[in-house]
Amino acid sequence: xxxxxxxxxxxxxxxxxxxxxxxxxxxxxxxxxxxxxxxxxxxxxxxxxxxxxxxxxxxxxxxxxxxxxxxxxxxxxxxxxxxxxxxxxxxxxxxxxxxxxxxxxxxxxxxxxxxxxxxxxxxxxxxxxxxxxxxxxxxxxxxxxxxxxxxxxxxxxxxxxxxxxxxxxxxxxxxxxxxxxxxxxxxxxxxxxxxxxxxxxxxxxxxxxxxxxxxxxxxxxxxxxxxxxxxxxxxxxxxxxxxxxxxxxxxxxxxxxxxxxxxxxxxxxxxxxxxxxxxxxxxxxxxxxxxxxxxxxxxxxxxxxxxxxxxxxx
Numbered sequence: 001x002x003x004x005x006x007x008x009x010x011x012x013x014x015x016x017x018x019x020x021x022x023x024x025x026x027x028x029x030x031x032x033x034x035x036x037x038x039x040x041x042x043x044x045x046x047x048x049x050x051x052x053x054x055x056x057x058x059x060x061x062x063x064x065x066x067x068x069x070x071x072x073x074x075x076x077x078x079x080x081x082x083x084x085x086x087x088x089x090x091x092x093x094x095x096x097x098x099x100x101x102x103x104x105x106x107x108x109x110x111x112x113x114x115x116x117x118x119x120x121x122x123x124x125x126x127x128x129x130x131x132x133x134x135x136x137x138x139x140x141x142x143x144x145x146x147x148x149x150x151x152x153x154x155x156x157x158x159x160x161x162x163x164x165x166x167x168x169x170x171x172x173x174x175x176x177x178x179x180x181x182x183x184x185x186x187x188x189x190x191x192x193x194x195x196x197x198x199x200x201x202x203x204x205x206x207x208x209x210x211x212x213x214x215x216x217x218x219x220x221x222x223x224x225x226x227x228x229x230x231x232x233x234x235x236x237x238x239x240x241x242x243x244x245x246x247x248x249x250x251x252x253x254x255x256x257x258x259x260x261x262x263x264x265x266x267x268x269x270x271x272x273x274x275x276x277x278x279x280x281x282x283x284x285x286x287x288x289x290x291x292x293x294x295x296x297x298x299x300x301x302x303x304x305x306x307x308x309x310x311x312x313x314x
Contacts, residue, residue: 002029005295007046009034010056011069019048019069022284027292035059046295048287051075057082064298065089067291070282071096071148073308074202074229089294090314091282092306097151099280104152104197104225107251108161110273111195111223112138116249120270135160141193142166143186143209144200144228145173146314148280152199153177164189168312190217195225202229203313212237221248227279230256235266242271253279 007023009016009032020032030046038044041059047066049056057063058081066083068076068090076082110116114130121128140156142149145167153163153174163177166189170181180189190196196218200206210226210233224247226233235256241247251273252266258277266272282290294304308314 002296005030005046006038006040006043007032007048008038008041008044008060009048010052011050015050015069016048019284019287023288023291026285026288030288030292030295046291048291049076049079052079052082054080065291065294065304067091067287067294067304069284069287072201072229073314077308077310077313084310087294087298087303088308088310089290089304089306090308091287091290092147093282093286093290094147094151095286096280096282097148100148100199100227101151101155103253103279104199104227105155105159107225107273108138108140108156108195108197110251111225111249116271116273136162138162139192139194140164141189141196143189143196143198145169145179146199146201149199150174152197164192186214187217190214191219193218193222195223197225198228198232200228200232201314202231207231208234210234210238212240215241215246218246220246222246223248224250224252226250227253230254230258239265239269242269247271249273251275253277 007030009019013034023030023032032048042062044060045062045064047057047060047063048069049066050069056079063083063086066086066088071090071092073088073090076088117130138161140161140163142153142165145165149165153165156163157176164180165173165177166180166186168181170179170185173179198210215237238250249271253275254277260266266274297304
């Protein structure tokens with residue numbers, strides 16, 4: 001029988017409370033509690049977190065593992081009390097990557113086949129067949145080559161799109177995908193991207209990467225699919241690029257302020273598709289499974305399979 005592990009949930013109770021029942025079903029030896037319900041903070045060896053406060057980790061001196069509930073960890077890394085000597089992991093299951101691949105593929109088809117224009121024509125009761133282009137003639141640029149980037153690339157190449165990826169190394173890419181790296185590589189990727197897809201983690205280097213300079217290097221009339229982090233995008237630069245025609249459209253799933261304020265200009269922009277940070281998600285059961293596996297690896301003297309490189313930020 002697995003030994004009992006005491007864990008704490010750090011973040012919004014409305015979000016975190018669902019994980020208590022999921023762990024009871026999937027990993028009953030891990031007992032989770034909200035901070036106000038923790039009886040003995042020194043007995044807590046696991047923290048499951050999402051956007052914790054600056055001091056949230058301080059009461060727990062014996063942590064062995066901190067885990068996100070999703071792929072992102074920038075909110076956890078921002079906490080001043082995050083212990084530097086405790087492994088930090090993110091959720092990296094295949095189901096989450098496949099969910100992202102399906103979401104992004106839908107938006108690529110939306111822009112490629114101009115479904116937004118068809119929807120506008122429907123509202124005007126205007127019957128018009130629009131020009132078509134083969135998928136092989138549509139050049140896709142991906143920013144980010146992690147598990148999700150790989151899943152997206154494979155899904156799009158299966159539909160015959162011309163896919164290239166920019167990553168730190170430019171290597172270890174899916175078959176049939178061209179790789180780029182470095183500043184020069186980013187410029188070359190942009191120049192051949194009719195649809196640019198951002199899947200990057202948020203780091204000091206990637207903050208604000210979706211800006212006027214990058215947009216100016218895209219082919220005129222390119223489209224953007226943004227599913228990374230809200231802080232990647234300079235919002236005023238996107239609006240300007242849509243206004244002057246450098247970009248034809250944008251799909252946005254993440255925003256600097258969430259929920260998106262009611263008076264934000266993105267809401268009513270005819271060339272922007274908005275979704276509420278819902279491209280993909282890890283289910284509470286998946287989180288429980290991966291965290292339980294990670295704790296077992298620690299017991300065997302191994303790091304979690306999806307341990308975060310804090311220097312890199314992911």
